[in-house]
Amino acid sequence: MLKRVFVAPDPGRIRLRFAARAVLGIGLAAAVCGLTGQSLAGAVTGGLAALLALFTVTDATLRGQAVTTALLPCVGLPVLAAAAELHAHPVARDLTFLAVVGAGVYARRWGPRGHSLGVFAFMTFFVAQFLHATTAQLPALYAAVALSVLTAAAVRFGLWCYERRLHPPAVPAPPTGRGLARVTTRQAVQATAGAGFALVVGQLVSGQRWYWAVGATWWIFVNTASRGETVVRGFRRVLGTVLGIALGLLVAVPVQGAPVPTAILVAACVFLIFYSAAVSYTWMMLSVTLMAELLYGLLGVLNPGLLALRFAETGVGALGAVLAVLLVLPVTTHTTTDAWIQRALRCVHTCTAEATARLAGSGRADPTERITELEQLLGRVRLSVAPLVHPLNPMLGRKRRARRVLALLDDCAHEIRGLAAVAADPQASHDSRLAAACRRVETAVEALTYGEASPLTATAAGPPAEPALAHLHGLERALAELAEPLRARSGMPRWNRLDALV
Structure with a gap:
């Protein structure tokens, strides 16, 4: 698991820069809150606001990212006010919290911006419960959110x-539909039902920390699009x-909120949250849990009993999500x-095509950003296939086919990265065979994505003289081998048959 986080491909060192920038941005936000006289509660609220602004905003363009970032306080501040006002009215508070959950998930139908605003709204309500925010604190908390x-x-x-x-590519969006066929609509209903279960049972477990269960349910639903993905998550x-x-028992409890070591450890947790998010949800949640423990240490309430309660509430939230x-x-x-997979x-x-055009001398062709998009799409494939390759899946034949598909898609990505590296070399020459090999790749992709009946075969050729051709031939072989697990003899997609378990 550790190897997966630190050895996973990181084209352009995007994950590294993403994590390092997060530490800088959140650290500066906390410093600004401190310099402006904010309380500890204000600094925690501001740090969370900065984390969400850096983590959840994923619009395809810089302008879109800037607009979404500007809209975050417009959504979060009214929710924060509602959460603080309703502390003395538990029933109204609970119903409002569930409404925020449903609206936050439903907002994903409007793409990355809706997703970002929905997460920010939920977490603003959540942090009000975490800090027991009151109406008297609202002006200071508003200032902390805005400054951060x-x-x-x-x-x-x-x-x-x-x-x-880098000109980041568009973030992949889930399949769409109409009415209850739309994934986001169904998930909004599911998340609300799961959060309702978590809220009721969580309050039976603890009248003070029940919101942990609701938070667990919420985050299990984030970035999932099927029941199998949600169960695995x-x-x-x-x-x-x-x-x-x-x-936390080994690190956070002994530290007991000491400012300097806590600040260093929180910075390390922030780095790991951002660095591991794209490749390991388990590691991300480990980092989130440790960071929460360190913050409870700052607030002076951390003890082993609190950690046991967090485990119990997380279990309740996970059960609510799975049942839903x-x-x-x-x-x-x-x-x-x-x-x-088709995308x-x-x-x-x-x-x-971009790499081949670059080798042909096109100054505008650049495969780098497309490779980043490919990595994002492969991440979505891995998430979707996770139920089939999970160790607890008893369907061994389906598990083998799913692993074969993932391995061959990884081979494709490896060959693409190698081809792009060759294309980036200004001394690389254009071989006349590149265009023909690229056309064969296009034909192979069309056969796999559009269900053509003609069989796919790899080109029988000796070791090519050009490195670019070597990568293209490797790509052809991987695509040809993908035909067997992805297609049935009738020419219809076989992949759909792998789903019986989930």
Whole structure:
């Protein structure tokens, strides 16, 4: 698991820069809150606001990112006011919290901006419960949120705006539909039902920390699109929490809120949250859990009993999420899985065409940003396929086919990265065979994505003289081998048959 986090491909060192910038932005936001006389509660609220501004905003363009960042306080501050006002009215508070959950998930239908605003609204309500915020604190908390979002924006769009050079691709969106066929609509109903279960049972477990259960349910639903994905994420959420609690007993409890070591450890947790998010949900949750423990240490309430309670509430939240996706408007895995695989394969062709055009001398062709998009799509494929390759899946044949598909898609990505590296060399020459090989790749992708009946075969050729041709031939072989697990003899997609378990 540790190897997966630190050895996973990081094209352009995007994850590294993402994590380092987060530490800088959140650290500066906390410093600004301190310099302006904010209380500890204000600094925690501001730090969370900066974290969300840097973590959740994923619009495809810098302008879109700036607009979404500017809208965060417009959504968060009214929710914060409602949460503080309703502390003395538990029933109204609970119903409002569930409404925020449902609206936050439903907002994902409007793409990355809706997702970002929905997460910010939920977490603003959540932090009000975490800090027991009162109406008297609202002016100071408003200022902390505004200052922190502004500081995070200054870092993201001014001090360290690496996206300006990279032109980040559009963030992959889940498959769409109409009415209850739309994934986001079904998930909004599921999340509300799961959060309702977590809220009621969580309050039976603890009248003070019940919101942990609701938070666990919420975050299990984030970035999932099927019941299989949600079940696996629930398992990983609990596993990450258990590991984080164990580490907290060794680290956070002995520190007991000492300012300097706590600040250093929180910075390390922030780095790991951002660095591991794209490759390991378990590691991300371990880091989140440890960071929460350190913050409780600052507040002076950390003890082993509190950690045991966090585990219990996380289990309640995970159970609520699993029951909701299994019983309430379930979304099957195969629909989303097939869509993500097809999009990844089409991106493979686009990357190949860009690299080949670059080798042919085109100054405008640049496969780098397409490779970043491919990595994002492959991440979505892995998430969707996770139920099939999970160690607890007893369907061994399906598990083998799913692993084969993932391995071959990884081979495609490896060959694409190698081809792009060759294309980036100004001394690389254009071989006349490149165009023909690229056309064969295009034909292979069309056969896999559009269900053509003609069989796919790799080109029988000796070792090519040009490195670019070697990568293209390797890509052809991987695509040809993908035909067997992805297609049935009739020519219809076989992938849909892998879903019976979930």
